[in-house]
Amino acid sequence: MKGTKLISVDSLLLACLALGFLHSCPSVFAETDEAGAEADSETPQEKLLVIMLDGFRWDYYDLHKKHLNAFQHFISEGVHVEWVEPIFPPVSYPSWTTVSTGVFPETHGVIGNYMFDLNISDPTQAVFDIFTHETTSKIEWWQNSEPIWTTATRYGKKTFLRFWSRCDVPFNEVKPFECTPYREARGTENIRQTFNIAVQKLKQDFDLVMVYGEHIDNIGHKYGPNSNELKQALIDVNNMLNELLDQLIDSQMDEKVNIVILSDHGMTWTGMGSGVQYISLDSQIDKSEVYRSVDRGSFMAIAPFAKHLDSVYQRLLKVEGVDVYKREEIPDEYHYKNARLAQDILVVAKEKYFIRGLLTSKQIPRDKESNYVWEGNHGYPNMPDMRGVFFAKGPAFKKGIIHKPIHLEDVYQIFARILDIPAGPHNGSWSRVSHMLVNRAVPSVHSAFTSTLALAFIACRLAILFLLEDNSS
């Protein structure tokens, strides 16, 4: 009798030790990807300022750091991520939408700066064109995934956006508190003004301020990533960032505001002397077989007439410098092909190639000249030059951290966490970003689980005490 009881005490003891180990080892669970932002009453109310600097390539900082003291300040006082892996295609609207929703383009549906919906019979309604703002304002483009500003607004946060994507288009009938949507706002003065307004809003009772500046991207396209003009653009933005930081100190907000600076994608040199070949597909395919061709440069989506799909495809396979895919052949890791608006054929330029738009009214958009050269371009897959930046500082972030690379789809959950609102279903990975944040109560998925473990552990120990007592009597 005594023997059997002792064995059960031993095995119970082992079970208890195992539970105790799990319970005191939160890292096992803290790393799970399910752990997004969950309401947590102990989190202090903090503000979040997100500054998106279009086309800020990951290594611009290293190349010019002695001129970029505002960014140095972020590194000593906060977090510098080595680089941000872009999504495909690494161009503005798809990337902006991944930043705000945390999902890949095939899920949020905004797969290009230009898109064409074959199911809309009126061609003027079927086009999405980044520079024709009436076309991007259509509600239907934007209803797949909820942007962070909508979630924040629904949770009672006061939200402000300036030049940020189509923040003016309601999601599920909810609009942010205040928003100016994307429009061309070129030059440095626009950035200074935007930064000033951001500070004003933070001084008021806004919780989430998201602002956008395109200067660095504009200069990168026009003069190239290696130009003096680009270096000057970085210095100008750096100086304006210093003004913003000073204003936050003056208003005693520098310790209270979390600031994230990120870019949507990088930039590669495609200008004279770069060795990039500009190729035209006009003579390679029979344009009468094509219904629409969408975008150009690093990739082109082609909608052939159905009966000519194979003919167009076979001809394109012979073209040098491009990868050609039927929709179902597009690599899974692009997270692109399952989008409703993906066309039947995707042509992707290899490194050192640039695809010119077709010279036909079927081309979206139509370039004014036929032999132009862009000094800089982006949109290429698997190219280090497409990587972006992430700098952050504030009460939510650790100080003085050089952080391993993260992915563009990861940043959404950081925003949700700081704002203390639940993250929607997303494609980010918590384990890639959790280490940059100061230690707080772990998300509730985890807490619920560990509390269960804790209870089990206590019950276990009580049972042992009981058995031991029983034994000794």
Ligand SMILES: *[C@@H]1O[C@H](CO)[C@@H](O)[C@H](O)[C@H]1NC(C)=O
């Ligand atoms: C167009 O509509 C048809 C019928 O509803 C559907 O099967 C098809 O997938 C749609 N195509 C696109 C590109 O939305």
Ligand SMILES: *[C@@H]1O[C@H](CO)[C@@H](O)[C@H](O)[C@H]1NC(C)=O
């Ligand atoms: C991305 O997340 C969405 C929403 O949870 C999901 O539907 C989709 O399958 C995910 N994509 C991948 C490649 O995991």
